[in-house]
Amino acid sequence: MAFTLYSLLQAALLCVNAIGLLHExxxxxxxxxxxxxxIGGFGEEPGVKSQLMNxxxxxxxxxxxxxxxxxxxSNIYIL
Amino acid sequence: MAYHSGYGAHGSxxxxxxxxxxPPLFDxxxxxxxxxxxxxxxxxxxxxxxxxxxxxxxxxxVAMAYGSSIASHGKDIVHKELHRFVSVNKxxxxxxxxxxxxxxxLGLLIFPYTHQNWEVKYSRDVPLPPRQDLNAPxxxxxxxxxxxxxxxxxxxxxIQKRFSPEVLGLCASTALVWVVMExxxxxxxxxxxxxxxxxxxxxxxxxxxxxxxxxxxxxLTGLLFGSDGYYVALAWTSSALMYFIVRSxxxxxxxxxxxxxxxxxxxxxxxxxxxxxxxxxxxIYWLTFHLVR
Numbered sequence: 323m324a325f326t327l328y329s330l331l332q333a334a335l336l337c338v339n340a341i342g343l344l345h346e347x348x349x350x351x352x353x354x355x356x357x358x359x360x361i362g363g364f365g366e367e368p369g370v371k372s373q374l375m376n377x378x379x380x381x382x383x384x385x386x387x388x389x390x391x392x393x394x395x396s397n398i399y400i401l
Numbered sequence: 402m403a404y405h406s407g408y409g410a411h412g413s414x415x416x417x418x419x420x421x422x423x424p425p426l427f428d429x430x431x432x433x434x435x436x437x438x439x440x441x442x443x444x445x446x447x448x449x450x451x452x453x454x455x456x457x458x459x460x461x462x463v464a465m466a467y468g469s470s471i472a473s474h475g476k477d478i479v480h481k482e483l484h485r486f487v488s489v490n491k492x493x494x495x496x497x498x499x500x501x502x503x504x505x506x507l508g509l510l511i512f513p514y515t516h517q518n519w520e521v522k523y524s525r526d527v528p529l530p531p532r533q534d535l536n537a538p539x540x541x542x543x544x545x546x547x548x549x550x551x552x553x554x555x556x557x558x559x560i561q562k563r564f565s566p567e568v569l570g571l572c573a574s575t576a577l578v579w580v581v582m583e584x585x586x587x588x589x590x591x592x593x594x595x596x597x598x599x600x601x602x603x604x605x606x607x608x609x610x611x612x613x614x615x616x617x618x619x620x621l622t623g624l625l626f627g628s629d630g631y632y633v634a635l636a637w638t639s640s641a642l643m644y645f646i647v648r649s650x651x652x653x654x655x656x657x658x659x660x661x662x663x664x665x666x667x668x669x670x671x672x673x674x675x676x677x678x679x680x681x682x683x684x685i686y687w688l689t690f691h692l693v694r
């Protein structure tokens with residue numbers, strides 16, 4: 323399996339895109355991974371699941387900004 | 402949280418405070434280039450005079466002065482941009498090595514079973530540079546081992562008459578990509594398990610880069626003693642590297658203030674360390690078996 327740096331970049335881009343596709347309302351809430359559902363106390367241990375949900379939410383937020391810029395530039399208004 | 406992961410402002414503020422007291426990383430060798438005295442002009446002026454004489458043109462003067470000012474301006478810009486992404490002081494810490502440290506560390510990578518004390522030493526909250534502490538990670542050995550591995554791969558392929566210059570670049574980028582993926586996976590694992598430790602990205606890069614030493618030894622033994630020698634060396638270096646990683650990361654990842662942490666989190670950290678260790682032999686095998694047929 324010979325990798326080039328460009329293929330790493332492609333893979334990273336596809337992974338980030340895949341995370342960005344997970345819609346908050348339609349999908350994550352039905353599984354139980356919505357970020358307003360899982361907040362425990364403000365104790366010491368966030369736990370793996372809440373960290374993962376926070377990560378997904380932050381990736382989606384960053385991607386929405388980037389997507390908006392790209393769409394605006396190419397005059398397409400989806401999302 | 403005295404040992405919070407030191408990115409950016411926190412780390413540099415901390416270190417700036419302790420800077421007057423901490424030992425210097427490098428010896429000052431700036432006295433090695435004095436101004437040349439008397440009637441012996443500096444080489445640069447000599448070249449400039451001869452070029453002027455050659456062109457005999459004031460425009461060339463202006464063009465050269467302009468070019469050199471552009472070059473220095475460009476250098477400043479590059480430095481500024483580089484400082485924004487990579488903290489050069491932190492990087493310097495990893496390259497503050499000397500010969501004795503390198504020799505002992507290589508010995509430790511091959512035979513870690515008799516080493517007793519795996520703690521990283523500190524001096525006033527600043528970790529000691531590798532020159533003074535055997536357990537400190539460094540980036541010199543991984544870098545050199547990576548370059549040696551690429552050259553060795555080229556030689557091994559040449560022996561099998563499968564060499565071409567593109568293969569060299571492909572080998573180098575493949576190994577680099579695997580290290581990057583491993584570092585990213587470790588960072589993700591550390592984030593998910595909320596480990597608060599001293600481990601920065603460069604530490605993880607250093608620990609991931611130590612596997613190149615094992616790879617070099619395996620390939621070398623495979624070239625000298627054939628396929629059996631390769632497998633023996635692979636087994637030996639894999640187990641030594643796994644032991645080394647587990648012992649080092651256990652003291653580094655746990656950190657001094659999470660010893661009494663909740664049990665599931667400690668278990669997560671343990672799984673992370675074991676996973677990182679178990680990944681090493683796989684990747685060593687994957688990256689070297691096609692070189693020794």
